[in-house]
Amino acid sequence: MPSTGDAGVTPAAAERVRVWFPMSGGPASALGMGAEALSPDRVRLPFAPWAALNAAKGDVFRVEREEDGQLWVREKLEASGYCAIRVILASDSPLGPLDVGTEAILEKFGALGVSGTGMFGMTAIDVPPDADLRLVRNLLDSGKRDGWWDYDELCITEAWQTSVTQ
Numbered sequence: 001m002p003s004t005g006d007a008g009v010t011p012a013a014a015e016r017v018r019v020w021f022p023m024s025g026g027p028a029s030a031l032g033m034g035a036e037a038l039s040p041d042r043v044r045l046p047f048a049p050w051a052a053l054n055a056a057k058g059d060v061f062r063v064e065r066e067e068d069g070q071l072w073v074r075e076k077l078e079a080s081g082y083c084a085i086r087v088i089l090a091s092d093s094p095l096g097p098l099d100v101g102t103e104a105i106l107e108k109f110g111a112l113g114v115s116g117t118g119m120f121g122m123t124a125i126d127v128p129p130d131a132d133l134r135l136v137r138n139l140l141d142s143g144k145r146d147g148w149w150d151y152d153e154l155c156i157t158e159a160w161q162t163s164v165t166q
Helices: 098-110 133-145 158-162
Strands: 016-022 030-039 042-044 060-065 071-078 083-089 115-119 122-127 149-155
Touching: 042 071, 083 098, 083 133, 098 115, 098 122, 098 133, 133 149, 133 158
Parallel strands: 016 071
Antiparallel strands: 016 030, 030 042, 042 060, 060 071, 083 122, 083 149, 115 122
């Protein structure tokens, strides 16, 4: 058996668990997603949930296991510094139909060092703390103005709030 100092040893993969965010005011009562288990009551998000407020990639949350075994998000413990923005393809967007348009959104933001996930014309983009926030905001605003998409700020930082568009 190799020692812990051997180059052949790979660290154990982080345990993945399913967590649930309570939702209100919409058609769904909860939003579930995979997360990295840090301890029995702490998880880290691998990306922004597309409909939860105040949650971004890398944020750490306290979770609580209910009697049915499901883990429910209770409070944010650590903010990662990422912003989460939901981008929704316009119904008549020149970017194309839903499947193609979603990829086009991710490609446009990927050029700015911003990643995300999406499907059916809706994406949640993960804006890293070291991104050029002015460029990201300019792209969001110009895309909205040009009829490509609409967007919602799901989780933003003070730096995002103070960044200025041109």
